[in-house]
Amino acid sequence: PYLCNFQVMKIKTKFQDEGINKRTIALEDQKKILLEGKEIEEINYEGTELEKKVINKGTNALIIREFMEESIKDANGVLPGKTIFFCTTKAHARRMQQIFDSLYPEYKGELAKVIVSEDPRVYGKGGLLYQFVNNDMPRIALSVDMLDTGIDIRELVNLVFAKPVYSYTKFWQMIGRGTRLLEPTKMKPWCSDKDSFLILDCWDNFEYFKLNPRGKENKGQIPLPVRLFGVRLEKIETAIELSETELSLKEISKLKTQIDTLPQNSIVILDAKHDLQWLEDDNFWNQLTSDKIEFLSSVVKPLFRTVSDTDFKAMRFEKDIVEVSLAKLLEETEKFDSLKESIIEEISELPLSVNIIAKEKELIRKSQTNHYWSVITENDFDELIKKIAPLMKYRESVVPLTPAKYNLKDIVSEKEFVEFGPQHEALSVAKYRELVEQKINELVLSNPLLQKLKEGQNISATEIEQLAEELHNEHPHITIDLLRRVYNHRKAKFVQFIKHILGIEILESFPETVSKAFNNFIAEHSYLSSRQLQFMDLLRNYIIDKGELQKRNLIESPFTLIHPQGIRGVFSPAEIEEILVLTKKLMAA
Known part of the structure; x- marks a missing residue:
């Protein structure tokens, strides 16, 4: 209800x-x-x-x-x-x-x-x-x-x-x-x-009112400031374990700056004032022991749920950068690559037409290349936070490629017909398909070859040729080329069409074959970003519409609407190779 x-x-x-x-x-x-x-x-x-x-x-x-x-x-x-x-x-x-x-x-x-x-x-x-x-x-x-x-x-x-x-x-x-x-x-x-x-x-x-509603579920929503503090603390702990002293000191300094942003007049912070006094002791920061890190994690980190007077878009980007830098520190290659792609996507959505963003044009373009990320350093991470994070409030999400909606009067300028038979008769595709199915179902009663197929028996190559000739001579003069056209399947054989019409086996249309292949590909690559999924959706529609695809098409319009470099700006070389294998297989189907 x-x-x-x-x-x-x-x-x-x-x-x-x-x-x-x-x-x-x-x-x-x-x-x-x-x-x-x-x-x-x-x-x-x-x-x-x-x-x-x-x-x-x-x-x-x-x-x-x-x-x-x-x-x-x-x-x-x-x-x-x-x-x-x-x-x-x-x-x-x-x-x-x-x-x-x-x-x-x-x-x-x-x-x-x-x-x-x-x-x-x-x-x-x-x-x-x-x-x-x-x-x-x-x-x-x-x-x-x-x-x-x-x-x-x-x-x-x-x-x-x-x-x-x-x-x-x-x-x-x-x-x-x-x-x-x-x-x-x-x-x-x-x-x-x-x-x-x-x-x-x-x-x-x-x-x-004697009602027993569903109780509140704990979904574990973690505030963004809490997440940023947590991932930075984890990076500090990792740097200490790896004896990266310079890095740990630098991140501790950033953590202390973060703590200074806590709203001191908030009731939550006032309640925790006694606990927070320990942080004011310089000795606390001289050597972060496991007990101190546990204190920061269990007592201080939750207090960041009170931070609201901040630029959350900049903070989200900073959190992403700290996460990817931690993945690099831990040598978690797969996680690093996944986070990197997500960050590149965020950066690519900054509109260079805005003057303040155009000033960082060189860094924006450089940070979208694979070479930049293959040699990235801690100083580079800091530069991204300093120069790019404040620009995230101008970020433009990718506009979904959905059709614009109007209500305008239109007229038919073209209607698809098929010509058939010696008199070159013309019918719409739908009408011709209807005649074909009607004729074949009528002939089942008198044609022994169609009866064998209907009963699930196979027929020989010679019998197939004989059946094809008989159907060609009957109105509406059925041929393999016409069947491929009206059923939108470029590669199916004559007997497959007949079995499909008789209801013995389902013959997928070309659009159905393409859609199934793309759905399987996406399911096998569940990590794809929203931009990559959008590209795949556009590619699917392009193949269905055009019925063909050349490699060069992938760096031309309409794919450049998603990224100026087309597929190269959205996928890694390895992923591009996988996509080419997929499209090549479909073109051969």
Whole structure:
């Protein structure tokens, strides 16, 4: 019944479960209450009275922190995807916004916004609702009733039930906000993929309606800054093991610079402040022992999930470069080659028409050659990070070679006919094929040779010639050349066509043979990049359309649309040789 599946994670705090009273309030907090001149015995609320008779900032803060940890994130794995918080009241929504702003000041008040119908700033182009739907920020809409129903935001990946719901109909209408699938032609950078959405239920709503939804699956989405820190740390550890002292010191310096980018006013970093003090000791970095590396990996690395104020496209490229340099250090040739091809593809998508990119034209072109990568050094890796990474924000993805769509009146300028028989009669290909099949199926009743074939017996070469002559003399004057043309198969023999018409064996058309061969090739080369797959798709269509292929065609249009050097710019020499073997076999088929 849903367009998109959902998973549910139940979040319930101690105060929600057991209420707020002397038994549940921590001793430290009890002391603060006494100092304020209040009596502990007077504080006695049920969990269901939260946000009604009693307001506890700590409960809301805990819900928000759990959400920030568990929510479905964007492609970079740092910020939550588009989210609706269903709040109890407008005051509740505003308190939640204040908590978001105080816990995560690094987002400068842009992460979460209150969107309620009474606020005139919500409406119109450029209003808060428009921003939520069409802009990167805000990511979180704190709503009271307004967004419960009727709103269509396909990129919604998180719904937070921060209030109890008692209407079954309304409950499913609220869930319906997240069920819409993405439109492939209208993808937005903050949501490039959506196979399910997450519901965080903070008030046992599913239990109230006696529903047992699928629980949240841990998909292990690792934020990009965490991945970069992790691969650099692995490179340092490898350099130390290989006694590459100069390299390890250089990468340690980069790691320290990375640590300096942690947002110091983030609640996550403030909580870890005591642990991070160890890093301020110079002795920590003098000799990185296995214990220190374990500390960096288990304690420091996860903190990088808080890094959001950065150029993620540049960071992604840097991560790729560190990965390929690590593969080279470990002499993992296959992995190095695979990563290299991916990086070359990224670089090839930089538009040289942009002035700032044109300044690095020489490095861009040089870094796409096999020679460059065969002699690459650590200094070259550093140069790529320094000069090319900042340009990645201008990168243009390859435009899919899909047909443009119009609705224009057209007329027939050419229609394919076949001529047959001594009178040179003409029929469309489809009509002639229909006549052939009708005639052969009629003759089965009276022709002994066709009967033998129908019964699964073989006939001799002489009998085949005899059958061919008989069919040629019968209207519509069937010949091997005409059969090859109308069945789109250039190499099949006469008896194969007859068996195909009689339903004894399936005869693949040339396009089917080509498509099957290409599908097998791609399955055997599962590592092919998106650009290489696009090239193979274009090559398949070219062969089907033209019925022939010369080696020189592969460095001419339309293949130069994918890369200026055609096949040479997309595949390695060894891969090109494999492709030529494939195409040669098809041309002979």
